[in-house]
Amino acid sequence: MSEPLLEVQLSVNGVVHDLRVPARRLLSDALRHDLGLTGTHVGCEHGVCGACTVLADGRPVRACLMFAVSAVGLNLTTVEGLAGADGTLSNVQQAFAECHGLQCGFCTPGFLTTITAGLRDNPQPTHEQARDMIAGNLCRCTGYQNIVKAVERAAELGA
Ligand code: FES
Numbered sequence: 001m002s003e004p005l006l007e008v009q010l011s012v013n014g015v016v017h018d019l020r021v022p023a024r025r026l027l028s029d030a031l032r033h034d035l036g037l038t039g040t041h042v043g044c045e046h047g048v049c050g051a052c053t054v055l056a057d058g059r060p061v062r063a064c065l066m067f068a069v070s071a072v073g074l075n076l077t078t079v080e081g082l083a084g085a086d087g088t089l090s091n092v093q094q095a096f097a098e099c100h101g102l103q104c105g106f107c108t109p110g111f112l113t114t115i116t117a118g119l120r121d122n123p124q125p126t127h128e129q130a131r132d133m134i135a136g137n138l139c140r141c142t143g144y145q146n147i148v149k150a151v152e153r154a155a156e157l158g159a
């Protein structure tokens with residue numbers, strides 16, 4: 001017997017998409033596989049690593065812990081939605097580039113979305129607050145120093 005599909009409408013990066021998905025479809029899979037927005041990375045699928053973090057009504061959420069049907073009615077922003085329409089990098093993206101805040105880049109989309117939300121809440125973080133802002137995201141490559149520098153640089157740029 002084939003699995004029943006539900007009609008859902010997702011608003012992602014300002015575009016409304018109509019999808020037919022099983023009730024169990026994870027938001028991370030819907031974004032990547034149904035919408036082709038592969039900038040949202042999936043690492044642990046257990047809510048631990050933060051690579052799948054997207055913004056829902058501006059708040060960071062783990063896309064691997066949320067069903068696509070639960071995201072109906074929310075304004076979602078993925079890493080693809082952070083740059084300007086003309087491709088201009090956001091201040092957080094610019095800061096990562098300037099501070100070499102990434103190596104392999106697998107974790108980067110989750111950091112960018114998390115920091116974007118964090119700096120909205122606290123535009124001028126102390127060094128400790130900058131560290132705390134990224135405490136929920138894992139990076140296997142960088143040792144975090146340059147990511148913290150990128151948070152501080154983004155704050156200077158006025159993220
Ligand atoms: S893939 Fe979602 S937190 Fe790791």
Ligand code: FES
Pocket residue numbers: 101102103104105106107108138139140141142
């Ligand atoms: S840059 Fe490789 S996991 Fe963070």
